[in-house]
Amino acid sequence: MIEFKNVDFSYGDRPIIKDVSFRIEEQESVAIMGPSGSGKSTILRLILGLECPQRGDIIIDGQNVCRMKERQKQEIRKKIGMVFQDGALFDSLSVWENVGYYLLEHTRMSPDEIGERAIQMLGFVGLDADEIVYKLPEHLSGGMQRRVAIGRALLSTDPKIMLYDEPTTGLDPQATENVITLINKLHSEKTISSIVVTHQIADALAIASRFIVISDGELVFSGDLDQLRECRDTQVLLFLAPFRLSVAEVEKKKFLDR
Amino acid sequence: MPVIRLINGWLKHFAYESQSLFFFSLKMVRGIFGRPLYLVETREQMYLIGIGSLYLVVLTGIFAGQGFALAFSVELADFGAKNYLGRIMAISIVRELGPVLTGLMIAARVAAGITAEIGAMKSSNQIDAMTAFGIDPIRKIAVPRLISLLVMVPALTVICDAIAIFGGYIIAIFIAHVTSTMYWSAVHERLIFGNIFIGLFKPVIYSMIIAFVSCYKGFGSEGGTKGVGRATTESVVLSSITILVANFFITKVVFAFIKGYL
Numbered sequence: 001m002i003e004f005k006n007v008d009f010s011y012g013d014r015p016i017i018k019d020v021s022f023r024i025e026e027q028e029s030v031a032i033m034g035p036s037g038s039g040k041s042t043i044l045r046l047i048l049g050l051e052c053p054q055r056g057d058i059i060i061d062g063q064n065v066c067r068m069k070e071r072q073k074q075e076i077r078k079k080i081g082m083v084f085q086d087g088a089l090f091d092s093l094s095v096w097e098n099v100g101y102y103l104l105e106h107t108r109m110s111p112d113e114i115g116e117r118a119i120q121m122l123g124f125v126g127l128d129a130d131e132i133v134y135k136l137p138e139h140l141s142g143g144m145q146r147r148v149a150i151g152r153a154l155l156s157t158d159p160k161i162m163l164y165d166e167p168t169t170g171l172d173p174q175a176t177e178n179v180i181t182l183i184n185k186l187h188s189e190k191t192i193s194s195i196v197v198t199h200q201i202a203d204a205l206a207i208a209s210r211f212i213v214i215s216d217g218e219l220v221f222s223g224d225l226d227q228l229r230e231c232r233d234t235q236v237l238l239f240l241a242p243f244r245l246s247v248a249e250v251e252k253k254k255f256l257d258r
Numbered sequence: 259m260p261v262i263r264l265i266n267g268w269l270k271h272f273a274y275e276s277q278s279l280f281f282f283s284l285k286m287v288r289g290i291f292g293r294p295l296y297l298v299e300t301r302e303q304m305y306l307i308g309i310g311s312l313y314l315v316v317l318t319g320i321f322a323g324q325g326f327a328l329a330f331s332v333e334l335a336d337f338g339a340k341n342y343l344g345r346i347m348a349i350s351i352v353r354e355l356g357p358v359l360t361g362l363m364i365a366a367r368v369a370a371g372i373t374a375e376i377g378a379m380k381s382s383n384q385i386d387a388m389t390a391f392g393i394d395p396i397r398k399i400a401v402p403r404l405i406s407l408l409v410m411v412p413a414l415t416v417i418c419d420a421i422a423i424f425g426g427y428i429i430a431i432f433i434a435h436v437t438s439t440m441y442w443s444a445v446h447e448r449l450i451f452g453n454i455f456i457g458l459f460k461p462v463i464y465s466m467i468i469a470f471v472s473c474y475k476g477f478g479s480e481g482g483t484k485g486v487g488r489a490t491t492e493s494v495v496l497s498s499i500t501i502l503v504a505n506f507f508i509t510k511v512v513f514a515f516i517k518g519y520l
Contacts, residue, residue, distance in 0.1 A: 050386055074392045082390045088383035102391050156391055 001026055002047060002161070002195075007056035009042060016042045017053070018217040024210075026160075029187050029194045031204035034214035035239060040197040041085065043214070044163045047195070048082055049073040081153030081192075085165040087145040089137035095122070095148055096133045102156035121151040125182055143175025150182060154190075162186060164196045168203045180206050201243040213239060282396075282477070283470040289394075289401035296402050303406035307368050311414055314363050319418040322359055323351060323425025331434035340434050344444025347426040352449065352457040356419035358505050361464035364411055365497040369472035372403055373493035376476025377486035385477070400477070404469040411465035412458050419457065452516045460508055464501050471497045 002024040009017040016039045024030050032040050045051045046058055049065045058065045060076050068076070089098045097104065099121050100114035107114075115133075122129035125147040137145055146167055153162065164183065168176040180203060187194050187207075198204050204211060211228050213221035215235040221228065231237070327347055334340045376399060379385050388395045423445055430436040472493045479489035 045386070048386075048390055050389060070394075077390055077392060080390075082387070084383040084387055086382065088387040090384055090387070091382070105391065105393055 001059075001061060003057075003059040004043075004046075005057040005059065007046065007053045007058060009039075009046060009051060009053045016217050017046070019056075020214070020217075020219045021056075022212055022219060022222050024193065024195060027187075027191050027193050028210060029208045030196070030210045030212060031208035032195065032197045032212045032214060033199060033201065033204050033239065036199060038214045039217040040199075040214050041165050044082065044165050044195070044197055047163060048077060048080060078157040079160045081150075081156060081159035081162045083146065083149045083153055083162070083164045083167055085169065086142075087137070087149035089145055089149060089152070091137055094134050094136060095140070098137065098148060099151045099155055101152060117155060118151075121155045122148070124154070125151040126178060127151075141175065143171050143178055146171070146175075146179050147182060150179075150186075154186070159192060161193045161195065164194065164198075166198055167196060168198065168200055176200075176203065183207050201240065215239065278478070279470065279474050282474045283466075285396050286400050286404050286470065286473065289397045290405060292397070294397065296398055299398065300402040300405050303402045304410055306371075307364070307403075307406045308410040308413060311364055311367055311410070312417070314367060315360055315414045315418045316421050318359050318363050319356070319421030320425040322355060323347070323422030324429050326350065326355065326422070327426035327429035328433065331429060331436075335434070340430075340436050341440050342444060343426065343430050343434060343436055344441040344446075345448045347423055348445040348448035349453060351422045351426070352419050352453050354505070354509070356422060357415050357457055357460035357464065358501065359422075360411065360415040360418045360461060361468070361501040361505075362498055364407070364414065364464070365468050365501060366494055368407070369468050369493045369497045370490050372469075372472035373476040373479070373490045374486060376400075376473060377479035377489050380477065380479055381482050381486060395477070396473075400469070400473040403473060404466070407465035407469045408462060411468070412461040415457065415461040455516060456509070456512050459512060460505065463504055463508060467500045467504060468497050471500065 004020050004022050007017055007020045008015070020043070032043055034040050042051065046053060047060070047065070049068065052066055056066075061079065063072075063076065065073065065076060090101065093101070096115050096118040099118035103109050103114045103117065104111070109117075119129040119133060122133065127144060127147055132140060132144065132148075137148065140148065150162075150167075153159065162183075167179050167183065171179065183194055183196065184207060186192050194207065196204065196207050205225070210224055211221065212219060213228075213236050215238075220233050220235040221231050223231070228236070228240075327343060330346050331340060331343055334342055334346075376385075379399070385395045385399075388398060427438070427441055430441045431438060475489045475493035475496070479485045481488070
């Protein structure tokens, strides 16, 4: 369980997150949406303890991350897998070394054993391990890099929560579909909570059962799809307007085709 | 007054940066004595810094030594004191020129590389990914570079000194017409504890300056590729200037303490 209580965060004088409070239950699938620069990714960084809020509390499984020392934060991070924007794969390491990074650094397992597990994981995330296992990340497509990043996060500590920062941004429709399918598969098969930060509304709808909308650092909406449909908040309506228009176009076309 | 406000802002920024650099350096030094120690990365960095900079140091040493010997041999000839060329070469190269030239060359080559590499890792979130996987990026990235520089800069300085003195020997023999025995005995005469101590103490300080500044600038870089470029330039400029300033103060302080051994 993750809970934000009146969290304020700023970079220098620039406020990023303003008095944000929400709660995410175990095994929930939540999308944090909002326009670019609204502070969505910062929320993930705060959950991971990479940043500390100036005010408020962040509670993960009953423990306040804000008051923890770095060593204690590491224990919390073991429960969390993070897929950074663009994957953030280590560019000097091969694909298998990236996927097995945590095991290489924190365990005494042999490289052969780690390689085996990395290959299994690559298979799980839908990649042809034989083809890419020794390649460097720069030789992979954007979609493949995201899936390798998901594999890396999964092989790290068997996480209970997965954080995805813009997992589909910049991908073609096929790669986007693959990544969404993988996120949903993880959520259902491994019963992992998913927190997805995105500004792609269609992708958020395909992944999440609950939605949080952030605008200019403030939480302007939190609720399920029905509540989102009914929401009349100006910021939410503005954010959803382009998507609603495109949906309306599709509906109109369907109606006319009938 | 806008000028006073500007100076005030600049001073505040300077104080803040100095403080941040100090605490960052402290973390790096603490990392040397803590666990885990990344030996594979350290060995790799030693190779990259040491072997990778060898050609640069050799070229710098040979030409600097020859140029220096050439200029001095002409001046000494006017006083009939060409036999002192070896003494002057030994003192100036071992105590001053060798450490400073090596420090500046390493600052230009290695500091730029370190800052650019760490900056690129930061802008692509690799540093954050490392932290998320429970790895301290300072221990993993910065400490191996500090240890490698601490070992390699003094070693490269010794090589630079030897090559520069040999460069002076070529000039002494073929241009200044000083006998080989005369040159080497004069060199040997001045290779005493005090000079060798200063010559090896300075590179240790320079290696720390290069490591602290370049890693600090790399970890602090912001603003994507443009920010990495800016940080790299700042890293080279700041390390080079600090080396030159430190050189003066080390000479002054050390000279005062071990005057009797010189």
